[in-house]
Amino acid sequence: MSEQIIVQDVPDRRRYEVRVDGTLAGTSHYLDAEVEGAAQRIFFHTAIKDAFEGRGLASTLTREALRETVDAGRRIVPVCPYVERWLTTHDEVAGAVDAVTPHHLALLERRG
Numbered sequence: 757m758s759e760q761i762i763v764q765d766v767p768d769r770r771r772y773e774v775r776v777d778g779t780l781a782g783t784s785h786y787l788d789a790e791v792e793g794a795a796q797r798i799f800f801h802t803a804i805k806d807a808f809e810g811r812g813l814a815s816t817l818t819r820e821a822l823r824e825t826v827d828a829g830r831r832i833v834p835v836c837p838y839v840e841r842w843l844t845t846h847d848e849v850a851g852a853v854d855a856v857t858p859h860h861l862a863l864l865e866r867r868g
Contacts, residue, residue: 762774765824770788772817781813782808784821786799786825795831797832799834802818802836802839815842833856835860
């Protein structure tokens with residue numbers, strides 16, 4: 757029997773979640789911003805719970821979160837080290853990535 761893996765955006769918590777058979781396995785947190793007229797989503801933290809590590813869930817979570825971001829007309833700002841590394845080996849959304857700037861980091865420091 758195969759596992760059911762679902763990735764979904766939870767906007768009120770500003771994160772994507774990956775669930776395995778209904779159990780929360782990991783999250784990718786973001787902050788939406790408008791910078792110089794561009795709608796951006798700043799990804800700043802991705803984590804998979806220990807019990808679910810080593811199963812490719814971080815990659816699945818990241819792929820879906822970035823695809824949905826681009827489909828929604830937003831550009832990706834990869835502050836999260838995992839997202840940044842993932843982008844170096846996956847070019848599916850390469851044309852929608854903006855460089856991290858001091859302004860992005862300041863926005864994250866001020867988030868509430």
